[in-house]
Amino acid sequence: MTTRPRLLLAAVAVVLTAASCSDTNDAATTSVSEPQVTAPTTSRATSTTTTAAPPATADAFAGLVVPEAEALGIGDDYFPTLGNPGYDVDHYTLDLVFQPDSITLDGIATIEATATADLVSINLDFTVLEAVQVQVDGEDAEWQSVEEDLVITPSSTIPAGEAFVIDVTYGGEPKQARSGAVPFGIGWQTVNDQNYVVAEPDAAHSWFPNNDHPLDKATYTFRLNVPDGTTAAANGTLVERITDLGREIFVWEMASPMASYLATVVIGDFDIVEDEAASAEAGIPIRHVLPVGKTVADYPGLERTGEMVRFLEEKFGPYPFDTYGIAVVDGFGAALENQTLSLFDSNLAESFFFEDVLVHELAHHWFGNSVSPGAWQDIWLNEGFASYAEWLWIEREASREFLEQEIALERDEFAGAGFPAPGEPPVFELFGPAVYRVGAMTLHALRLTVGDESFFELLTEHATRFANGAARTADFIAVAEEVAGLELDALFDSWLYDRAVPEFPAG
Ligand SMILES: [Zn+2]
Structure with missing residues (x-):
């Protein structure tokens, strides 16, 4: 995500964030753990649900209240009830009917x-x-809502190792959801005649039922039924358009595993614009979702998307997905790296720093989308890396010397500013400036310590080793030490967990 491209804006935003979220986040902020290097955690939770609801009885009926049911989580310290133990989702099919006039969403999540x-x-x-x-598995099951969990009791116990299918028929008026991590409503957004989803970090489950944590990724099929003349886009590749009785169904396939927070739809008066030149340069289809009548030329910098893909491939290894593009929408005020369809606010897309943010959101496709955070505390693995990609682009466009001057100035601005350490930000500063900028400085300190050759080799190794998965900070440190052949705990401890911003090592 990019919400604050410049420090001054960032500082203002953080004050607002702290003010608006402090009442509701006391518990979360006091539960932040001490600095520590944890064991690599990439495996999925396997605990059983022995304390949950008992099996259904013969006379059970859908909606029966089972008092023992409780909200569960996958073990994330920052969001204790996000995700769930005991299963691994392979695929979601979201078969949804959207009515723009009444703003209602109804359908089936399989x-x-x-x-x-x-x-x-x-x-x-x-x-x-x-x-x-x-x-x-095709049989009615008991279910009840407990806090933000849907607790389902199948007619018989599902043994470990067995595949199963849940169909949830659901609907209503999609709305924004409140998050402890950002000072604005996330989830479903309705702005003018546009509808789109902004779910990072914890709002995917406000528009479809899912296992809402990046530790459980899955592939997706979206079948979006909208009135004829309306465009409905989603992540991945548009594989079919079906017209039927004044309606049109857009079928999109996301063939690579995706974290739930990156799932999106964009519905409204949009054109799907193929960029053939960028596609040829990138070696993958580049398609954008732009307001009707707009073209790539209306957003200076967007024509460089293919060039950016190739540039980042040189730095991080092969682009991890089979298509890319952006969607330009009104009223978002930020940008978000929704998988293969990054979302950009229309004003941001016409601003002078659009090109930098394009690089940022594209870079997330290596760091954030393919390699996702194993816990939300480790968000610097997304934002520090994507911010560093912006610096690499500046280095390419200007010079290493210019970049060093810029980073030194920025480091001095942050030193003494009192921001939290990027490795353990409070929940309400998950997307605060220190995570982005001091996170990026952490990578720069690493680069100066290990040298360019090892630095880019270890970034590529990390992106490759944890591709289509998740990693924690300890995983990245282990890769860095392995590739560089150096003990790096002290460097990461001081940059990630000390509030005082360190001096850069001599390069
Ligand atoms: Zn970002």
Whole structure:
């Protein structure tokens, strides 16, 4: 995500963030753990749900209240009820009917999953919209809402290792959801005649039921039914358009694993614009979702997308997905790296720093989207890396000397400014300036310490080793030490966990 491209704006935003979120985040901010290097954590939770609801009885009926049901989580310290244990989702099919006039969303989420523990009950994250019917393997199942979980009790226990399918029929009026991490409503956005989804970090479950944590990625099919003349886009590749009785169904496939927070739809008066020159340069289809009548030429810098893909491939290794592009929307005020379809505010897309932000959101496709954070505390692995990609672009456009001067100035601005350490920001500063800029400085300190050759080799190794998965800070440190052949704990400890911004090592 990019919400604050410049420090001055960033400082103002942080003050506003702190003011607006402090009331609701006391518990979260006091639970931040001490600095520590944890063991690599990339495996999925496997605990059983023995304390959850008992099995259904013969006379059970859908909606039966089972008092023992409780909200569960996948073990994220920052968002204790996000994600759920006991299963691994393989694929989501979201078959949705959207009515722009009434702003209603109705449909079926089909969730294909595999049990990783014996499942007496299954928790999905789900809020804002209402479940109407739940089936497991084609049979009606009991379900109830507990906090932001949908607790489902299948007719019999699902043994560990067994595949199962959940169909949740649901609907209602999609709305913004409140997050402790950002000072504005996220989730479903309706602005003028446009509808789109901004879900990072914790709002994916406000528009479809899912296992809402990057530790459980899955592939997706979106079947978006909208009135004829309206365009409906989503992540991935448009594989089919079906017209039917004044409606049109847009079918999009996201063939690579995707974290739920990166799933999006963009619905309204848009054109799907193919950029053939950029596609040829990037070696993948580049298509954008632009307001009707707009072209690539209306957004100076956008024509360099293919060049940016190739540039970042030189630095980080092959682009991890099979298509790319951006969607330009009104009223967002920021940019977000939704997988293969980064979302840009229309004013941002016409601003002088658009090109830098294009590089930032594209870079997230290596760091954030393919290699996702194993815990939200480690958000610097997304934002520090994407911010560093902006610096690499500046270095290419200007010079290394110019970049060094810029970074030195920025380091001095941050030193003494009292920002939290980027390795353990409070929840309400997950997207604060220190995570972005001091996170990027951490990588620069690493580069100065290990030298350019090892630095780019270790970035590529990290992107490759954890591709289509998740990694924690300790995983990255281990890769860095392995590639560089150096002990680097002290460097990372001081840059990530000390509030005082260190001096750069001599290069
Ligand atoms: Zn970002």
